[in-house]
Amino acid sequence: MGRPSHRLRFAVGLALAGGLGVGVAHLLLKNEVQQASVAREERKGVVALQALADLVERAGRRGEGIRRAVSAWQGANPSVRLARVVAFEGISLEASTAPEDQGDKAAPRRLSRDEKSLYDLGQRLRTAVTTNREEGGARKEEIEISTTHAGALALAAPVTEDGAVVGIVTVETQPLAAPARPSLLYAILAWAGPLVLFVLLALLVGERRAWLAAVAVSCLALGFGAYAAHSLARVEQERIRSHEAVAEFALAQAGTVRAVLSDLGLAATPPLVPSAWDADAFRRPRGFLTESGKLDEARLRTNADAASGQALRALILAGVVALGLLLAIGLGGVHRVAAALVANRQAYYYVVPAMIGMIVLVFFPFIYGITLSFTDSNLYSVNQPITETWIGLRNYGDILGDVGIAQRAADGSLVFNYLNFYWTLLYTVVWTVTNVTAGVTVGLLLALILNTKGLAGKPIYRVLLIMPWAMPNYITALIWKGMFHRQYGVVNHVIRLFGGQGVSWFEKPFTSFLTALATNGWLSFPFMMVVSLGALQSIPGEIYEAARVDGASRWQQFRAITLPSLKPALVPAVILSVIWTFNMFNIPYLVTQGEPGSSTEILVTQSYKFAFERYRYGYAAAYSTIIFGILLVYGAIQNRVSKATEAI
C-alpha cells in the first residue's frame, strides 16, 4: 500500500473537520432556536396568566363578576385553552372555562377529591410566596410552569389580596406548534463550499505539505467562520423577534383586560402595568419592557451581549476542536495512530474491555473530582453547572494557606486547631510511619521465628496468625472500638485487673491514637509476615550451609543472605503498605471517629467528613486532590530511590 497523498489526507481532514465544526454549530443553533421558541411561549403564557390574575384581583377575586370576567377574557384569547380560578376560602372553584367543568360541574363549586392536586398546587404557591417574602429573596418559584401530555403549557400563579395569597389562577394554552428548525441548506453550503475550494486550490498547490495545511486551515476558517457568523446573527434575530412578540402580546393583553373591566363597569385604576406581567418564576418583572409596554432597548443590548458571549465561547471551542481534527488528520497523526491500532489490534482487543471500564468508572470520576476542587460546590449547588460555582484556586489557598496550626491560650498553653490541614498532615505521617514500622517489625519477627528449621506446628501457627488479615477490617475496627470502651471494654478491665484505673481512651489525642494504632497494627502484621515468610522460604538452604562452612556467624548470615533476599519482596510490600495505611479509611473512621475533636482524623477521613458531614464538596475535592499530590510525590521519590517498578 502506497502512502496516501497529502492532498487526499487534507481533503479528508477538511471534510471531517468541517462536518464536525459546522455540524456542532448547526446543533447549537437548532438548540438555541428551539429554546428561544419555548422560552417565548412560556413568557407569553406567563403574561397571559399574570394578566388574568391582575384581572381577577381587580374584579373582586370571587363571585359572579369573576365568572363573567374570566369567560370574557377567555373569549378574547384563542391561544388559551382553559382558565380556572380557585379561592382558598371554601376551597372553591370560582370560575372555569374548561370543557370538563360544565353542566353539574360548573363553577362555583367545592373542589372535588380528585382535584386535590389543584389545591396542593395552591398551597405550594402560597408557601412559596410567604417563604420568599420572609427570606427577602427569591428561592421558591411563585409561578409554576409545566408541560402537559398534549404539548401545551400549564401555568399557575397566586391571586393576592393585601399581600396575602387567597387563591390561584391556572391557565392551559393550546398545544404549542413545533418550533421552527433552522434550514440545513446553509450548513451544507458552509461545509461543501470550502471543500470544493480546497480541491481546486490543491490542484494548483500540488503535494506541498505546508502550503496544503495553510490552504486547508484557511478553507476551514472560511466555512466555519461564515456559518458561525450566520448562526450568531440568526440567534440574535430570533431573540429580538421573541421580545417583540412578547411586547406585542402584553399590549394586546392590556387591551383585553381593559375591555373586560369596562364591560364589568370597573375603571382601570390604578392603571394597568403590562410590563410587570412579563415576569420570571418569582414574579419579578424581567425588565425588557418599559412601563408603557414598549421594548427597553438599552436593557436588551446588555442582555444580548451576555447571551451571545456564551454562544460565542461554545462556537470557538467547536472551531478549535475542528481545527485540531483537521491538523491531526492532515499532518498524518490520525493515520499513524490508526496504523498502530491496526498493527497491534490483537493487543488492543485484550486491553480495551478493561480500559473502557477504567476510563468510565475510574479515570473520568477522578478528573471530574479534580474539576470539582476548583468550585465551591456544596449540598445546595451540586446540580448547578460547573461554570456557575467556579472559584479557581480559592479552596487550595484556604487549605494550604491556613498555617494557624496552634495558638496560645490565655494561660499560655498551646491549643491546636485540629481542623487545620497541617495538623492532620502531621498526624497522618506519624500514623503511617508508626503503623508500617510496627507491621514490618512484628511481621518480620514472626516470619523469622516461623522459618526456624524443624519447628513443629508451623502451619497451625501460620493459619491462626493470618486471621486478622482474613477478617473484614470494618468488623475488626468495630470490635476494637468495643474493646476500648471506657466502662465495659475489655482493655480497661485488664488494666483494672492489674490494679490500675480505667482509661478514657477517646478523650485525649494520644490515647485515641493508640487505639487506632493497636487496631491497625493488629490487622496489618500478617501481610508482612506472609510476604517475608514467602521470601525466606525461597532462599535455598545450601547458601546458609555454604556460609556456615565459611565460618559466618548467625548475624553475618542474616545480614549477608537473609536481608538481601528479603529485600525484593519487602520493598514492594512496604511501598504498598505505606499507601494502604496512608489511605486507610475504616480504622480511623470507625475506631476513633476523629475523637477528640477531629484530632485523630487522617487526611482521607478528614476529607470525607468535609464532603459528607459538612457537605462542602468542592473543598473536600480540593482536600482529596492535595492528598493525591502527596501520594504522587511519595511515589516518585520511592520510585527513584528503590527502582521498585523498573521491571514494567
Add this chain to the structure above:
Amino acid sequence: MSRKRTEETHHGLLHLFLVLFTFLTLYPVFWVFTIAFSGKQSLALADLPENPSAWDLVRAVIPWPERWSLSNFTSVFADQPFLQWMANSAIIAIATTILGVFLAMTAAYAFSRFRFPGQKTGMMSFLVSQMFPGTLMLIPLYIIVVQWLGLGSTRAGLILVYGTTSIPFSVWMLKGYFDTIPKELEEAAVIEGASASRIFWSIIIPLARPALAITALFSFMTAWNEFILAATLMDKEDMYTAPVGLKFFVGGFSQQWGYFAAGSILVSIPVVALFLYLQKYLVSGLTAGSVKG
C-alpha cells in the same frame, strides 16, 4: 546429643512465645464469639458487681460466655433482614469477581505478551490510579452511577464499580505472573498452528491458575468487605449489603452488640474460609506479583 537438647529448649521458648502471641492475636476473635453466644446485646464479657472481687475482675476478661445461647443468631435472621443483606453481598461479590478477573486477565495478558504503543502508559496509569483517594472518587461516582446510569440502589451499579476498581491491582498481579510463564510454550503452540485466543485460553490460563485464584480472592474480598461505597450507593434498606447492615447494628444510637457479633461471625466465615483455603497460593501469587529481581 547436647546440641539436640539445646535446640529443643530453644524450640520450647519459641513455642511459648508463639502460643502467647497467637492467643493475644486471636483474643478479639474470641471476644466476638463470646458476645455472639452470650445471648445479650451488651459489649461487656461479664457484668461486674458493685464491689468486684478478684475473681470478678478476672471473669470480666475471660472470653467465655457466662451462659451459652444461640438467640443472637436466630433473631438476627428472624427479626432483622440480615439474610437479604447477606444474599445481596454474595451476589455482588461473586459477580464482581467474575467481571473483575475476566477484565484483568485479558488486559494483563496483553500487557505481558504484546509490545504496543501505550503499553507503558497503560500500566503506569493503572498504578497511579491505585493512589486516587477514595473520597475524591466518591462524589463523582455517585453522580455517574446514580444520576447518569440510573443504577442507584441496584446490585448492578455496585458490581460495575467494584469490578472496575479492582482491575489495576489484579492486572499488576497477573502480569507479574504471566511474565514468569516461559514464552517457549507459546512459541511451540504457534508453530503447531494455534491461534492467539487458543493459546490464551488453553495454555496461559491453566498455567496461571494460582495467580488467578489470588486475584479472584482479592476481588471477592474487596467486594464482600467494602463499606463506604455500598453505604453511599445503596439507599433502600432491602438493598443493603452485609457491611452496611452490620454498621447499622452498632452505629448511631443503637448498641446491639449481640446482633453485631453474631452477624460479624456469619459475614466473616466465607471470607476467612476462602482465605485459608487459598492461602497456599498466597505466597506464590504475591511474591510472583511483586518479586522480579
